[in-house]
Amino acid sequence: MATLKVGCCGFAGSMHDYYEKFDVVEVQQTFYKLPKESTLSRWRLEAPGDFEFTVKAYQAVTHPKTSPTWRRAGRDVSSRLPEDIGHLKPSPVNFEAWTKTVEAMKILKAKICLVQCPPSFTATEENIENMRRFFSEVDREGVEVAWEPRHRSWYGDLDKMRRLLDSLSLIDVVDIFKREPLSSHPIGYIRLHGLGGDVNYSYKYSEADLRNLKDRIIKLCSLKKLVYVFFNNVTMKRDSLTFKSIWCESV
Template sequence: MIHVGLTGWGDHPSLYNQSTVANKKLVDYSKHFPIVELDSTFYAIQSKKVMDKWTEETPANFQFMVKAYQGITGHQRGKLPYDTEEEMFSLFKLSMTSFAESRKLAMVLVQFPPWFDCQKENVDHIRYVQEQLQPLPIAVEFRHQSWYSPAYRQKTLDFLKSLNIIHVVCDEPQVGDGSVPLVPIATDPKVLLRLHGRNGKGWVNTMKDNQTWRKVRYLYDYNEKELQGMREIVNTLQQQAQDVFVIFNNNSGQHAAKNAKQFASLVNIEYGQPLTKQLDLFEEDQ
């Protein structure tokens, strides 16, 4: 089965009603797509109360890809705001309770940083993270090319499969060690395809300037031919996995929602409401 959605629900104005307030955007979003990538959990472990609210606001078949906290992935700068790593993992897992119990947790997305290369120490860390997060399903996204080098590619995939870790397939610019090739291989009954866009210049520049990455890193509008190419990739993944999750992350210019709707149409899926809503002609003037 193919599931299509976006990164976050707060930055897609074409999905909301004019009267939608900020804390109700998830409700509108869930009328358009059945999955979403939750990235606020990367910056801070969310309270169980907040996660319970998001569980209650979404339909029964809605699912979340929850991005792992930065202290788990190695992005954290300085000292962790927790007494121990055990406390950090415990609180993160606790926050997942309502998602897990309602079967709305598709996976925990563990995205490692660009400097996390293929070496024994990092292989051991993946194993450690997987052990700490059990029984939650986890997906791993690499951002250093060494994991897919000719010497290590098959070993990397075999390693993920041996731990029942979901492989994250990425479409992104090919601009050096800090980007990975598109490797359409599933290592689990679930597989995640993340589409970051192909803005090579923006990808490189944001490695140098951390202040501008939100504006330019994912500034890309997939054309029809490129989306058709992604359909072929998804068809390949469908032959290997039961569930293919497709997340559009190209939202610096708010192209993600449009591209996701286009892609859903290409794979013969119809989701929710149209992007362009007609104004209610019978609404009373204010």
């Protein structure tokens, strides 16, 4: 049976309270604007020694200058973005963004980097080739890459998708209510965005939903060595704690 870790996509409430209730968090701040080294060092120092951070890659790696997510970085940043930023292009600006992401990971002692690509990153041959070059050229030593594309075109040919994931040693990030992981990577990485659509952040998981989730995760744990489950909805703290309680009933 694989080790299971349950947490939230971002700190839900105060960090100190979160540290008392969970043993892992997916850091969101690194996506919008990389925190100062002193801030990251403080987070690591204040967290329990066995607490784990996973890090969402800086959006310069994945999101082009037209992405609305850049607004949160500030007008002074978004107005100066180069054309070749994002979409996993093997460009100097993207390589630099990756390096800065990895530097943040090292401070937090994080081992997993979530690389979330926007809906504009479709499964074209150009994007696939750029992706292959990018992940082949960047420094990935000590870093496991969890990849989450947001456009459905990537799942039109599941065999092709599986080969791509495995050829680049990527963790297949999924919402397990919608599909199961394709890659053979020993780590499972689940992000739950709500039911009733691709994403439905306002959804509140019922007890029946969470018991259904438990059955799905038990099956996944028989195939993996380590499984992460992150809730990414408005009631993520409540839902993740309820799921942890349900999980512990007979495990």
